[in-house]
Amino acid sequence: MKFVIIGGDAAGMSAAMEIVRNVESPNITTLEQTAIYSYGQCGLPYVVDGRIPSTDDLIARSVDAFRDKYAIDARIHHQVTNIDTKKRIVYGDDFEVPYDKLLIATGASPLIPNWKNRQLKGIHTIKTIPQMHALLKDNAQAQHVTVIGGGYIGLEMAEVLTAAGKQVTLVQRGAQLANMLDTDMVDIVHKEAERQNVIVRLNTEVTGFKGDDVVEYVVTSQGDIATDLVIAAIGVAPSTGFVDQHIARAKNGAIIVDAHMQTSVENVYAAGDCATHYNRIKAQNDYIPLGTTANKQGRIAGLNMAGKFARFKGVVGTSILKFFDYTIGVTGLNEKAAKALHIPYVVYQYEGNHIASYYPNVKPLQIKMLVHQHTERILGVQIIGEVGVDKRIDVVATALSNQMTLSDLLDLDLAYAPPFNGVWDALQHVAKRNSKID
Structure with a gap:
């Protein structure tokens, strides 16, 4: 069995490692168009001001580590130009590689519109x-x-x-x-x-x-x-221009995959920023290119390629961002998304505290929660604050994954001590004020 993976970063190498773990002496070839494997793209901005001293600090495993330690044929400067899914061959300008099972994990590329003089240096x-x-x-x-x-x-x-x-x-x-x-x-x-x-x-x-x-x-x-x-920095598009016409793609070019990361062509898988991502709240395919999702989808793809049965249960649209002294956290649907899906919803907004109100250095949290108008199922949350956003957004992400309602938040046994929280968490205050329990 010959495994071929196009792309040497998050999704691709997560899959490769699952094949290594689950197949005895696997034959794995990875094709990466650059010379660098397995690095944290999300850390790149923080090299600019020296918070991260060097881009070398972002590399999780070197090419040599994959070759020497895991016996993967990790190739560099191998840009794929075409796939023949009938012959099961991957082509580049000066190479061709046959496969039995193929994973496309080529990520996404930054968008550059046809701006005048966009070729200028700088x-x-x-x-x-x-x-x-x-x-x-x-x-x-x-x-x-x-x-x-x-x-x-x-x-x-x-x-x-x-x-x-x-x-x-x-x-x-x-x-x-x-x-x-x-x-x-x-x-x-x-x-x-x-x-x-x-x-x-x-x-x-x-x-x-x-x-x-x-x-x-x-x-x-x-x-x-x-x-x-x-x-x-206006966005990205899936890097799928080389993909065989028999492989189904969404309107934006993302490769359509099922829960096993299988494409519309047998023995061809896709994962990460080049693929679709099932949204559990929308109950449909979405495109939310994030490193966390790429690693998860890569793991699922690798397990299925190795003969295991694994399902990707989907995402709920969780993300977090540091902007100077503030943290911005979102998960689930915002109002624009809820309206587009014709979901009836109500909005609850609340300004809470990140810790007990009497404890020193308490900071405010701005919370906006969308709840289904009829079922009280939580649909999404947006939180902004200087401290404490991350823990709350993860609580809501977990609640969304379990289809919890507003009143369900009141039953959560969340950690409490004055330096860490109030006796009722800020999210629970939203529920206390607005939940309609029969």
């Missing part, structure tokens, strides 16, 4: 270690940096660039930053950006760039922005 995206090295080289001399996009990466980059002593302009096409939040929750984010001297340009569309050889201006619908460096 315009960067951030997804890989080589891209970060190129950014660090240009960033050393830059005084002003323009970040295009106010999502997760854009906000993180605004923070680390400011911490590195740069003047940052954050350009957002829409009317708010942090689109994972509802409009009535985002004011804290806007005020924090202002407090940290980040220049925010909302309702501003980028159309191109100016400069002789290196970017000097960002051309927008609201005028030109003088800059030394540009970071485009």
Whole structure:
């Protein structure tokens, strides 16, 4: 049995390791288009201001470790250009590899629209270690940096660039930053950006760039922005352009997979940012590219390729973000998503404390909870605060995974001591105030 895996990062190598653990002396070939395997992409922004000293610190296992310790034929600089699913052969410009079972784990690529003069030097995206090295080289001399996009990466980059002593302009096409939040929750984010001297340009569309050889201006619908460096962080798209036409894909190009990570073609699997992700709240396929999901889907794919029976139960849409002194946590549905699904819901908002109100250094938590209008099933939560967001968002993620109702929160046996919580957790206060128990 010959196992071939396209992609040497989170999903791909999680799968490879499960095959190693469950198949005696497996024949595994991995094809990675770069020279780097198995690294933490989500840590890349924090190299900019030195919080993480080097990109080397992000590498979990080296190529040599996979080769020498696990006997994986881990190849580098192998970019796949085509798959023949009938002949069961993977092709590149100068190689071909036959397979019995194939995993596609090629991740996603940063989006770059057809902006005028986008080829100018000094315009960067951030997804890989080589891209970060190129950014660090240009960033050393830059005084002003323009970040295009106010999502997760854009906000993180605004923070680390400011911490590195740069003047940052954050350009957002829409009317708010942090689109994972509802409009009535985002004011804290806007005020924090202002407090940290980040220049925010909302309702501003980028159309191109100016400069002789290196970017000097960002051309927008609201005028030109003088800059030394540009970071485009407007999102990603699944890296699936090479995929065989027989493999079904969603509208955005993500490979459609079932609970076993099986594609529409027998013995071909997909996992991670190049695949769909089943959303347990929506009860349908979704696309939420996150490292946690990639590792989980890779594990499930590897187990099934090894002959085990494993199911990916899905995601509930949990994410968390640090933006200067605040933490932003979301899980489940926001109002936009609930309306799109025609789900009847009610909204409960509450300002609570992260610990007991009488304990020193108590900090507020802004909580917004969506609950099904008829069943009281929790649909989603957004939380913003300086401290304590992470533990609450994980509690709600667990509640969502178990289809809990608002009143069910009152029965949770959550940890309590004044330095860590109030006798009733802030989430339970939402339930106490609003639950309609018969």
